[in-house]
Amino acid sequence: MLELDNITVRFGGLTAVDNVSLRAGSDDVLGLVGPNGAGKTTLFNAISGLVRPAGGAIRFGGTNVVRAPMFRRARLGIGRTFQIPQPLHGLTVRENLVVAQRFGAAGWTGTVDERRIAEVLEFTGLADKAERDAATGLALTELKALEVAKALATNPRLLLLDEVLAGLETAAKRRFMEMLKDLHARFGVGIVIIEHDIETIATLCRRVAVLNFGRLIADGTPDAVFRDPEVMRSYVGGGHG
Ligand SMILES: Nc1ncnc2c1ncn2[C@@H]1O[C@H](COP(=O)(O)OP(=O)(O)OP(=O)(O)O)[C@@H](O)[C@H]1O
Numbered sequence: 001m002l003e004l005d006n007i008t009v010r011f012g013g014l015t016a017v018d019n020v021s022l023r024a025g026s027d028d029v030l031g032l033v034g035p036n037g038a039g040k041t042t043l044f045n046a047i048s049g050l051v052r053p054a055g056g057a058i059r060f061g062g063t064n065v066v067r068a069p070m071f072r073r074a075r076l077g078i079g080r081t082f083q084i085p086q087p088l089h090g091l092t093v094r095e096n097l098v099v100a101q102r103f104g105a106a107g108w109t110g111t112v113d114e115r116r117i118a119e120v121l122e123f124t125g126l127a128d129k130a131e132r133d134a135a136t137g138l139a140l141t142e143l144k145a146l147e148v149a150k151a152l153a154t155n156p157r158l159l160l161l162d163e164v165l166a167g168l169e170t171a172a173k174r175r176f177m178e179m180l181k182d183l184h185a186r187f188g189v190g191i192v193i194i195e196h197d198i199e200t201i202a203t204l205c206r207r208v209a210v211l212n213f214g215r216l217i218a219d220g221t222p223d224a225v226f227r228d229p230e231v232m233r234s235y236v237g238g239g240h241g
Contacts, residue, residue: 001025001190002047002078002158007056009042009214016042017053018214026157026190029181031201031222033194034211035234040194041083043211044160048080049073061157074104079156079189081147083163087134093146094121094130100150106157117153123186124149124179141172148179152187159183161193165200177204198226210234 002024009017017039024030032040045051047058049070058066065073088096097117105113121127124145132138134146144164151159161180165173177200184191195201201208202222210218210225212234218225225231 001061002192003057003059004043004047005057005059007043007046007058008054009039009046009051010054015214017046017211019056020211020214020216022209022216022219024158024190024192026188028190028192028207029184029205030190030192031195031205031208032192032211033196033198033201033208038211038234039214040211041162042214044080044162044192044194047073047160048078071104074154074156075106075108077106077155077157078160079104079151079154079158080160081151081162081164083166083194085143085147087138087143087146089135091134092131093126093134093138093149096134096146096150097121097153100153104154106155113153113155116155120149120152123183124152141168141176144168144176145179148183152183152189156189158190158192161191163194163196165195165197173200180204202226 004020004022007017007020008015020043034040042051046053049068053066057064060076060078063076088099097120098112101112121130126142126145126149129142138146147164165176168176205222208222208225209216210231217234218228218231
């Protein structure tokens with residue numbers, strides 16, 4: 001479904017993503033890991049249309065989207081969340097999902113899909129908070145759930161999750177992980193998740209890809225990848241950060 005061929009992203013003299021080729025489909029729960037500054041978020045930005053790669057191709061469902069604007073990629077089925085939750089100020093939780101659909105719902109017909117919104121609110125545990133102000137009325141776990149809900153409301157085929165578990169305490173993290181597992185099964189959506197905690201990745205993901213200094217240095221099962229000497233070295237000595 002998602003095919004990245006030789007993607008490179010530069011910021012001035014810095015190569016943040018270096019010639020990365022990667023595949024992800026609706027069957028995948030793929031962990032994207034690597035030290036601070038390895039290029040993980042930049043790769044998500046390239047896939048979702050926030051930054052333009054200096055070179056390479058991005059195909060989604062066979063369509064080359066490398067020049068397509070963000071909303072068009074979203075409407076093809078690429079959903080994403082942001083590391084820092086970005087609720088729309090002055091709108092309720094429910095209204096945030098409506099805006100998300102208007103922007104990027106896959107197969108957008110001009111009509112808000114109320115049924116989908118109700119289903120997503122229920123699934124993410126936000127149903128009883130639907131009329132709260134999204135920016136001021138939610139706790140951190142709920143803000144993270146809203147990030148996932150906004151993306152899910154657009155009916156994505158592939159969901160890019162950027163550190164959605166970061167900052168949650170242990171019990172909340174465990175509940176959130178259960179939700180992510182259910183999400184994959186129930187909505188039939190592929191997941192690529194950026195996450196620093198290796199144990200979380202090993203629990204959640206069947207496949208792991210590792211970036212270091214922008215380069216893809218491993219792609220395989222968690223077992224194989226976390227035993228790879230180059231991966232271990234990258235965690236000790238790697239990263240721009
Ligand atoms: N807009 C930008 N302009 C200039 N440099 C940038 C920009 N965005 C990212 N970078 C740089 O690109 C490199 C990769 O950053 P990126 O945020 O993609 O890493 P990351 O793997 O997501 O890191 P972390 O795990 O800390 O979130 C870093 O050196 C970062 O400082």
